Amino acid sequence: MKKSRLIFLALVVLMIISSALALTFGPAEISVGEITQCIVSHCSNPIHEMIIWEVRIPRILVGIVAGMGLAIAGAILQNTTRNPLADPYIFGIVSGAALGATIATITLADQLTVALPLAAFLGALFSVFIVVAIASALKNPEQLLLAGVAVSFMLTAISQFLLYLGEPFATNRVLFWLMGSLARVEMNNFYIIASILLVSFLVVAAYHRQIDALLLGDDSAKSLGVNVSKLRLLMLAICAAITATVVAYCGGIGFVGLMIPHIVRQFIGVTTLPLILGSALVGGSFLVWVDVAARTAIESAEVPLGIITSAIGSIFFIAIMLKTKTK
């Protein structure tokens, strides 16, 4: 069997094992035997059945697709902009989502369960709309990133101004949501994120050769018949849809989109299709374990996911810098 197939097989097995093990972690102590019985047939304890089917399984499944989505979005952005530091967050998507969440928290305090994710989604799409509008007027990918950074700062400034004028309760709520969590996710969220991922994956699979052609420069891609600006805008729109959906349900989870493709590139390669598949598998498993850490690190409390991913991500990048320096 070819080496790459073995790696993919190992990653699939890793994801299955990670999910199975993650089922055993949580405040309620449920034995492995009971978990197996609950999944295969029926639980003897109805409360345990509810915990497994309505809390742990949705949480693990949403964790998998959220991790997959963020990692895929990062991989697509890095390849289409030829920038290893490109990340869905650089394009102002989270700042847009935060602005939406802020407005919802201040104006619709009674219906936040539905309004907050919806407003965050609309806010994220709004930010991408501005970035795309600026990007279509610009030509090179470096300026696309700068446009994203500028939009991000602008939307953050508006959010902070609104929060400054608003109640302290609203500020707390938005800040807590921005740190990211899988505590309130439902099975429904899994279906929505998974559907967006499936469509995105099909589009990327269709255009994988064109994205690969970009890796050697815009002119090189043009000479191979690629419409560079259209392709880049299409991919930006896909990343926006994925990130906006994930952020709407799980809040801000940084560094996954930046870190995972970087790791995967080292052992799978840089071309789009294997990179996307590898990033999806590693990203999914990674977020499942981050969520386990979030649930178990402190007794009787949960650490927000964004804090853990940012901590791991920053250590990871310092390690990479040190490794590069010593070479």
Place this chain on the structure above:
Amino acid sequence: MSSSTGQQPFLKVVNLSWQVKDKLILEALSFNVHQGEILGIIGPNGAGKTSLLRCLLNHQSDFHGEVYFNNKKMCHYSPKLLAQNFAVVAQKATPIFALSVFDVVRMGLLPHKGLFSVDSEQDRHQIKLALTKVGLILLINSAYHVLSGGEQQRVLIARALVQKAEILILDEPTNHLDVYYQHQILQLVHSLGITVIMTVHDLNLAAQYCQRLLLLNEGKLISDDTPNKVLTSQALTDVFGLYCHRDQDPITQSPRVSFYLNAPHLKQAAQTTQTKMSSIT
């Protein structure tokens, strides 16, 4: 100012001009390219050599005039169809990510593939064949960015072979290469037997490997003929602003040119050499 061959032109450029704001980059250029011909575009920096290539490839669409390929206007070709007919070996491009040699050559399949397509066994065979032809089959799994400039150029030529294009366009293919690789690349291009259009800075290499030359200066076509007729002392002195001495390479019999900054002083030396050579012959 056109090729002397009687056959139908493969590529025909009629009155091509390109202006950026108030600056005229290319001015009313007209010339033909015939099938199987190696055409060199020469001229000083800023003459419009690379701009001309960009217009030919439709990378610059705001030019005036017409370009015909196989008697059909280039603007009527889709980007994909253009890529099936024109392969480009650009000046040195360093990828950010560690692409392998295989990955780069594989890009040549793109114009012949549809959406969702994956590589077949035939595709892989074609890639290996192209790498064998450029002498790099042993480096198939190596990282592209660690290769020497000459090897990178050969990888891009292998990509062009996989692309199965009718015309190969090279922008300064010998830039950054030492003398050995300069000749190796141009010899390889020569041996492919397809139509080639390339910009060249080294006039002696152009004379040796091109069948026809276009001499450009400030966007204008100064001459279009065989190297023997284009590379005259007078024309080159006028265009490059340096005194040019021209003689013949005793081995290849192609024109050979040398430039001197201080013309009056060296003119004497050049005349002495010429007298010596005529006395020998």
